[in-house]
Amino acid sequence: MASEDWDGGEERVHPQRWRRVISDPDHRRLLPRYHLHDAVVGFFDHRSFISFSGRGRFVGPSLPFLPDCGELRLLDICNGLLLCRRRRLSDPRRFDYLVANPATEQWIVLPESGWTHKEQIARLGFDPVVSSSHFHVFEFELVEHSAMGMSGDHDGNVVAVEIYSSETGVWIHRNNGWGCIIRTLDIWRSVFFKGMLHLITMDDVVAVVDVEGNSWRTIPMPETFVDPYYGVDDGFINVSQDCLCFVNTDRDDLYKLLVWVLEDYSSDQWTLKHTVSHLHLFGTDKQHFGYDYKVVSIHPKRNIIFLVSLNDGIFISYEMDSREVHYICELGDILTRHYLPYVPLYSESLANEARREGIPPPDDNLTDDLLVEVLSRVPYKTLCRLKCVCWRWRRVISHPDSDHRLPRYHLHGAIAGFFDHYDVRFADVSTAAGAGAGGRPLFLDPSLHFLPRCRALDLLDSCNGLLLCRCWRISDYRRRFDYLVVNHATRQWVVLPESARSDKRQIAYLGFDPAVSSSHFHAFELVEKNPANADGEADDGELDATIDALEIYSSETGVWSHKDIGWGHQIGVLDDWRSVFFNGMLHLITMGYVVAVVDVEGNSWRTIPMPQTLDDPDCSVDDGFVDLSQGRLYFVNTDRYDLYNSLSVWVLQDYSSDQWTLKHTVSHLHLFGRRRKDFGHDY
Numbered sequence: 001m002a003s004e005d006w007d008g009g010e011e012r013v014h015p016q017r018w019r020r021v022i023s024d025p026d027h028r029r030l031l032p033r034y035h036l037h038d039a040v041v042g043f044f045d046h047r048s049f050i051s052f053s054g055r056g057r058f059v060g061p062s063l064p065f066l067p068d069c070g071e072l073r074l075l076d077i078c079n080g081l082l083l084c085r086r087r088r089l090s091d092p093r094r095f096d097y098l099v100a101n102p103a104t105e106q107w108i109v110l111p112e113s114g115w116t117h118k119e120q121i122a123r124l125g126f127d128p129v130v131s132s133s134h135f136h137v138f139e140f141e142l143v144e145h146s147a148m149g150m151s152g153d154h155d156g157n158v159v160a161v162e163i164y165s166s167e168t169g170v171w172i173h174r175n176n177g178w179g180c181i182i183r184t185l186d187i188w189r190s191v192f193f194k195g196m197l198h199l200i201t202m203d204d205v206v207a208v209v210d211v212e213g214n215s216w217r218t219i220p221m222p223e224t225f226v227d228p229y230y231g232v233d234d235g236f237i238n239v240s241q242d243c244l245c246f247v248n249t250d251r252d253d254l255y256k257l258l259v260w261v262l263e264d265y266s267s268d269q270w271t272l273k274h275t276v277s278h279l280h281l282f283g284t285d286k287q288h289f290g291y292d293y294k295v296v297s298i299h300p301k302r303n304i305i306f307l308v309s310l311n312d313g314i315f316i317s318y319e320m321d322s323r324e325v326h327y328i329c330e331l332g333d334i335l336t337r338h339y340l341p342y343v344p345l346y347s348e349s350l351a352n353e354a355r356r357e358g359i360p361p362p363d364d365n366l367t368d369d370l371l372v373e374v375l376s377r378v379p380y381k382t383l384c385r386l387k388c389v390c391w392r393w394r395r396v397i398s399h400p401d402s403d404h405r406l407p408r409y410h411l412h413g414a415i416a417g418f419f420d421h422y423d424v425r426f427a428d429v430s431t432a433a434g435a436g437a438g439g440r441p442l443f444l445d446p447s448l449h450f451l452p453r454c455r456a457l458d459l460l461d462s463c464n465g466l467l468l469c470r471c472w473r474i475s476d477y478r479r480r481f482d483y484l485v486v487n488h489a490t491r492q493w494v495v496l497p498e499s500a501r502s503d504k505r506q507i508a509y510l511g512f513d514p515a516v517s518s519s520h521f522h523a524f525e526l527v528e529k530n531p532a533n534a535d536g537e538a539d540d541g542e543l544d545a546t547i548d549a550l551e552i553y554s555s556e557t558g559v560w561s562h563k564d565i566g567w568g569h570q571i572g573v574l575d576d577w578r579s580v581f582f583n584g585m586l587h588l589i590t591m592g593y594v595v596a597v598v599d600v601e602g603n604s605w606r607t608i609p610m611p612q613t614l615d616d617p618d619c620s621v622d623d624g625f626v627d628l629s630q631g632r633l634y635f636v637n638t639d640r641y642d643l644y645n646s647l648s649v650w651v652l653q654d655y656s657s658d659q660w661t662l663k664h665t666v667s668h669l670h671l672f673g674r675r676r677k678d679f680g681h682d683y
Contacts, residue, residue, distance in 0.1 A: 044074055044082075044340045065105040066098060076124040077340040078192050081135060083124035097122065097137060099166075102342075113139050113162045113171045121156065121184065123199070125192040125211060136211045137164040138197050139171075140184070158182045163213050174213030182207045182218075193239045194265065200237055206246070222246060222260045222270040236295040240303075246270060247295045247305070255285040257295075259305070259320065274303070274320045281318060281325060282309060297341040308339060329453065330474055368396050376405050450491045451484065461510040463581050465489065466521060468510035483508065485521060485555070499525050499551045499560045506551075507573060509588075511581040511600060517556075522600045524586050525551040525560075526573065547571045552602050563602030571596050582628050583655065589626055595635070611635055611650045611660040635660060638679045645675050 066072065071087040084098045100107035120142060126135040142156030158178075164171045176182065183202040191198045196215070199207040205218040221235060235248035244262040249255070255278045260270040278287040287293055287309075296315075297306040303320035306328075315328040366374070375383060375397065383406060386393055396402060448457065451471065458470040467486040472479065483496040499506075506528060512521040527549040547570070550563045565571065572591040580587045585604070588596040594607040610624060624637040633652040646667045650660040668677040677683055 044077060044342055066100060066107055074340065075122050076190070077342055078124040078126045078135075079128055080342070081124060081126045083122060083137060085122070097139075097164075099124065099135060099137070108166070110137060110164055111169065111171070113164065114173075120162075121186050123190045123192075123197055125195075125197050127192065127195070130195070131167075134165070134167045136166070136197075138162075138209070139164075156183065156185075158184065158207075161209060161213060163211060165211065172213060174209075177209070177213070177216035178207055178218055179216075180218070189236055189238070191237050191239055191244070193244060198237055198244065200235055206237060206244075219244075219262070219268050222248070222258070222272075238298040240298040240300055245273070245298050247298070249289045250275075254289075255279070255287065257281065257289070259298075276318065276320075276323065280323070281307070281316070282312075287311075294339065296339040306341070368399075371396050372402050372405050448486060448488070451486065451493055452495075454481075455479075460508050461579065463510040463512045463521075464514055466510060466512045468508060468523060470505075470508070471495075483523060483525075483553075485510065485523065494555070496523060496553055497558065497560070499553065507575050509579045509581075509586055511584075511586050513581065513584065516584070520554070520556045522555070523553040524598070525553070527551060547573065550598065550602055552600065554600065561602060563598075566598075566602075566605035567596055567607055568605075578625050578627065580626050580628050580633070582633060587626055587633065589624055595626055595633075608633075608652070608658050611637070611648070611662075634663075645669070647671065647679070 066084075066086070071092070073085045074082060075085055076083040080101060080103065082100045082102060084100060085095050086098055087095050097110040097113070098107055099110065121140045123138045123140075124135065125138065139162040140156075140158045141160040141162065143159050158176055160173060160175045162171045162173055181203065182199075182205075184199050184207070185202070188200040190200070196208050196210050196217075198219075201207050204221050206221065208217040208219060209215070235246055238245050238247075240261075244265065246260045246262070248258060250258055257276050257278065258272060259274040261273045262269075263271050277285070279285050281287070282293065289295075292311050293307055293309045295305060295307050298304070299306070305318045305320065306315065307318065308315050314330050317326045317328055318324070319326070371393070375386065375393075378386065383397060386397065397406060448467075448469070451457070451469070453474060454471040455474050456472040458472075459467060460470055461468040465487060467488060469484045469486060470481050471484050472481045483499070484493050485496065486493040507526040509524045509526075510521065511524060526547045529546045529548050547565055549565055551560045552563060553560045569592070571588075571594075573588055573596075574591070577589040579589070585597045585599050585606075587608075590596050592607075593610050595610065597606040597608060598604070624635055627634050627636075633655065635650045635652070636647065638647060646665055648662060649664040649666075651663045652659075653661050667675070669675050671677075672683065
């Protein structure tokens, strides 16, 4: 297993023996999930996750697996766990603390600390080497602290601390034991080390307190520390190679970065480890620590510093041994002063302790039939996660006999929501469809945050649970793009190879039938006579596209095939018109009063005349709507003789023929309360 290139954690849902072997502490140095402990995979800010790997294995800061709340704010990260503050829906003036593990999607709500109406500075302490299941939360009581919360640059004097222990489940109160005034900011870095929380302060010291609130200490900052001015950090603290490290600029040379290490933790003597000029790091001297750039992390095992240049909007790393500077990624629009490094934790850090102590799970007394009855009452997304609970639950949920009883199969008969084609928004209709429990959304944030970062993301098509997207490359000045096929529910995605037309915006559709194959799909790229350029403008200024050929991609072969059109005449389509994949064929609405059909091999071509009631539409009116229902092709449009008053629904009862049967007619007055409605324009 150690030689395999895999993400870790995912395989643990299989046999119990695998789970035991992978989770055994004796295997920490051998298995790849522990390699992740040696590197930062990305950073959270308050709004997004920036992945260094380009692979979307982690959820965004919205943390969609958490319970619904009014407002959610990320406060701190410690060894894979996240500390969040959520506003209550029932009373937005009050909040709860949550500790969450995004890698396993486990979370716990902390009991009230007594300050749930005031936003105090809070920090998280967690050391998986000491205990993989216990953590501590430190809430600092500040004087003259507004109930409206504190802004990023307002200081507060710490007068007391509330400390929560997950082992005891209670908060304890401790008055300030440092013997001096301690002032700190909400946005400044803290680090948990040797069972102690270490805080950057405005008082030329690192303030330290243990998890019991019994041991208090202040460590003077290095002698070269310079008093900051407005907008500049007081330094950066972290742990690397089992030593406390401190980073800031030189008192006598503000344009140099200094790295100090506390080699003897029991002393207050810092040792200067490294010095580097701003000119070497950024190509210019005029860079101010905490204002023009920030240090955001130090590699836990190597002499590498991670920095963000706020002026250039980029992440970089600096290797102290080789003195090399490496570009990591662009930030785009994500500019903030608060970056939290994230390393995933795949152990069940927040799981029920009873299961670890060998207490038999309560479901052992349930028959499979009763277990299915219980599981049928949970939402679809929760059911997917429950497959990881144990081998028995996975077997029961995956068994064919459970198909028609469990909620994932209910979704096959109902629409959970709609994606917006233009700005990638998702309208959840799960409550109306009866697909979700309690009216909660079934799926993740539609921003598709788990995808690699790109200049822009266009949602092109959706077919049976898969999405086809166009991802514009950040690094390519020629404005080229890649096609991506995405499974939003599982957060899996694949980048398609170039189709030889990745510099022109072609119309593209997706074909996927899980009944035929759950792993293979096809992408259809329509080769137009006048394709749009990178800015989305057609070369001749027209909105319509006349198709010359097709490029068809097969996920089974992994290649694109070129096919000249075989419809026998010109076909014109619009980018935002509906297509449907049915019987292994793509069906397209066209401007030629036909539904154009082509198979996945590009060998079978067909045109189906639209129903006789179709009238020549205005430029702003759709040419109809085609979809699949009850195993048949449907077509919807207005009546030729009653354009503004009624809607007609047709069905192709015999797919081999061209004869549509009128299934239903409904008046606009009945639908909208008024007669004059234009199909495709007003609705």
